[in-house]
Amino acid sequence: MTSLSDTLAHAELLEALSPAVRAAGALIEQLKANGLVQRDKADKSPVTEADEAAEQLLEAAIRKLEPDAVIVGEEAVAAGTIPDAAARFWLIDPLDGTRDFVGGGLDYSVNVGLVEQGVPTVGLVLHPPGGTLWTGAAGLGAWKEGPTEPRHAIRTRPLPAAAPRIVTSRSHLDDQTKAWAAACPGAETHPSGSSLKFCLLAEGAADAYPRFGPTCEWDTAAADAILRAAGGTMLGPDGALFSYGKPRYLNGGFLALGDPSAVARLPAFPG
Ligand SMILES: Nc1ncnc2c1ncn2[C@@H]1O[C@H](COP(=O)(O)O)[C@@H](OP(=O)(O)O)[C@H]1O
Numbered sequence: 339m340t341s342l343s344d345t346l347a348h349a350e351l352l353e354a355l356s357p358a359v360r361a362a363g364a365l366i367e368q369l370k371a372n373g374l375v376q377r378d379k380a381d382k383s384p385v386t387e388a389d390e391a392a393e394q395l396l397e398a399a400i401r402k403l404e405p406d407a408v409i410v411g412e413e414a415v416a417a418g419t420i421p422d423a424a425a426r427f428w429l430i431d432p433l434d435g436t437r438d439f440v441g442g443g444l445d446y447s448v449n450v451g452l453v454e455q456g457v458p459t460v461g462l463v464l465h466p467p468g469g470t471l472w473t474g475a476a477g478l479g480a481w482k483e484g485p486t487e488p489r490h491a492i493r494t495r496p497l498p499a500a501a502p503r504i505v506t507s508r509s510h511l512d513d514q515t516k517a518w519a520a521a522c523p524g525a526e527t528h529p530s531g532s533s534l535k536f537c538l539l540a541e542g543a544a545d546a547y548p549r550f551g552p553t554c555e556w557d558t559a560a561a562d563a564i565l566r567a568a569g570g571t572m573l574g575p576d577g578a579l580f581s582y583g584k585p586r587y588l589n590g591g592f593l594a595l596g597d598p599s600a601v602a603r604l605p606a607f608p609g
């Protein structure tokens with residue numbers, strides 16, 4: 339069995355997994371260029387061969403580092419492989435934003451996150467169309483790198499006094515979210531798809547991401563780790579830090595913030 343002392347340090351995990359996440363992104367782009375075959379899962383959400391192939395690649399990359407790793411992957415769960423939550427486990431969403439992806443949109447991402455004692459501690463998020471990779475690890479910091487920008491540290495920004503930027507789901511925008519955003523004086527709202535919303539907070543390009551409806555833990559863990567490592571926070575409806583390893587890996591609503599002190603200056607969440 340792998341013990342905590344056997345596992346690689348967080349910085350080494352980021353280094354070892356970055357090429358795998360990039361390879362998964364390249365595979366997704368290649369399969370997209372070849373033409374996608376789409377079908378509906380039991381929950382009626384779409385899935386393609388790109389989701390499944392990318393998850394297999396990522397799972398193999400984690401197993402190479404940690405043969406006994408507990409890995410919770412979106413497509414494996416859909417196929418009935420649902421590991422019990424452990425003190426240390428990985429969450430993979432090989433293609434977050436599949437609806438956008440199959441619709442020809444570009445807001446989709448590859449996500450790998452590590453959870454330790456309920457806290458997301460390591461995260462990698464790739465935007466395959468743009469080739470941008472965000473990474474972060476608890477206590478170490480967060481980084482961004484892309485074709486036109488070398489790897490550099492990112493930080494969240496203080497909540498601006500005027501015109502805070504609120505990111506919301508494009509495909510699951512509900513009335514509660516609209517009402518919360520409308521109650522923020524002078525706010526600009528930007529609908530977008532997938533975990534990329536957290537990355538905008540992490541790099542200081544947006545301030546809040548309210549989500550009232552459910553998501554799954556693999557949708558948020560990787561990007562949540564990056565956001566926290568960049569100085570942000572992620573709160574549940576009770577105002578406590580959002581935790582992982584919940585029943586069925588199902589998330590309730592959350593409020594992700596770039597500036598943790600913003601919670602006192604924004605409308606009450608969930609209201
Ligand atoms: N009712 C629901 N229950 C669980 N997860 C949901 C959900 N509605 C949406 N999601 C999740 O929200 C993700 C999309 O987020 P967004 O709306 O911000 O783009 C989807 O990820 P996938 O595309 O990986 O399936 C999906 O898992």
Ligand SMILES: [Mg+2]
Nearest residue numbers: 431434435557
């Ligand atoms: Mg997802």
